[in-house]
Amino acid sequence: MEGHFHSTDRAGLVLMGQPDMDGLTLHNGIEIPGVLSFLTHGRWVKEVKGLSDFPRDEWPSNVPLLYYSYHIMAGLGTLFTLMMGLSALQLVRGKLWQSRGLLWVLMLALPFPFIANTAGWMTTELGRQPWLIYGLFRTADGYSEQVTPSNVWFTLIGFMGMYALLSVLYFFVTTQIIAKGPEEV
Amino acid sequence: MDTLWFCLLAAMLATYVVFDGFYFGVGILHLFAARSAAERQQVLHSVGPVWDGNEVWLVALGGTMMAVFPKLLATAFAGFYLPLMIVLWLLMFRALGIELRHQVADQLWEQFWDVAFAAASFLLASSWGQHWGTLYAE
C-alpha cells in the first residue's frame, strides 16, 4: 500500500512512484523522509516493517493495484482538501460566486469523489488479502461451500446488469432534471 | 436465553411481514384499484413516506440474526443464495418503481414503472412465501 518493501527506520511517506514486484523496489520514488515512521509509531526514528519481512504467503496477491488505488484515494483526498479550503476561503471573502475558475474546477471535480470512494474500497479489500480476519482466518478458508462458483457468476453478472441499468436510468433522469432547469425561487 | 431470542426473532420477522405486507398489497392492487392517474398517485402517496423505514425491519432481522444465531444466518443465506439474490433484485425494482415514477412526465414511463412496481411486488410476495414454505415444509 505504501510501497514500503524493506524495513527501515525513518521510513518516508511515498508521494509518487512505481512499485516493481520483481525487484521489490520503488522506481522514481518521491518521498517525505521520516513521516511514515511518525504516522505509524508516533516517533520519527522507529522502524517500520517492510513487506519483505512478512512471509510470502501472507502478501496481498496484487500489490501494484493496491498501491495505485491507495495513492489515487489519498491523492484525490488531498486535492479535495485543497479545493475545499480554497473555496471556503473565497466564500468567507464573499467572492466565491464570482471566481469563475474555481467554480469550473469545483464542477469538473464531480466524478472524483466516486473514484476516490471506489479506490478506497479497493484498498481495503485488496489490502486485507489473504486474511478475512487478520491473523485468524484466510479468505480461502472462509467461503460458503453451498454456493457454487456458477451461482456466484450468475449473481455477479446479474448485479452488473442491474447496476448498468441503474446508471443508464440515473443518467437519463438526471439529464431530464438538468434540462428542466432550476426551479423558480 | 436462546428460547427468548428465538421468540424475539420470530416477532421481528412477523413485524417485517406486517410492515412490508401492506406495501406488497398496495403494489399488487394499485393497478386494479386505481384507474386514473390521480388515483394512482393517491395510492402511492398512501405508502410514500414510510416505506423506507419498513424495509429496515428486514435489515434489522438480518443484523440481529448475525449477532444471535450466526449459524442460522450462514446456513440459510448460503443455501438460499440464488433465491435471496433474486429477492434482492426484486426489492430494487420495487424501490425503483415507486421512486422513478414521477421523475419524467411521460405516459409510457409512468405506466412502465407502475407495472414494474406491481410485478415486483407480486413476485416478491410469492418469493417470500416460497422461501418460508421451502424452509418449513414438513
Add this chain to the structure above:
Amino acid sequence: MLESLQVRPWTVGFVVLAAGGIYAARRYCLSGSAGKAFLASCLYLYAMMASRASWVFPNVLPGRESSAGLTAAVAATAESTLVQTLYWWVPGMCLALGYTWLVYRALPGKFLVGDGAGH
C-alpha cells in the same frame, strides 16, 4: 409438527387467534372501520407466524429428518453474547417502535384525490 403439538398442545391457540383475526378483519372492513381491520389482519399475521415458529421450535432450520435440523441451541452464540445483545436490542427496539409510532401519528389523515401532496 405433530411432535411439537404433542409437547406443546397450547400452540393450537395461535391457529384460533389467526382464524379470529381473519374473521375480525373481514367484519371490520365491511363495517367501515379500516384501522381496526388493519389491526385484525396484523393479529392474523402475528398469530400465523407464531404458530409456525412454535411448531418448528427447537429447530430453527428443520431438515428432512428430524435429527438433521439446526436447533436453536446449536445455532446460537455464547450465552454472554446473547445477554449483551439483549441489552442493546431493547433500547434499539424502543427507539424503532417509538419512531414508527411517531411517524404514523405525524402523517395527516386520508389523502383525497386531487391533493398535490409532496412525496
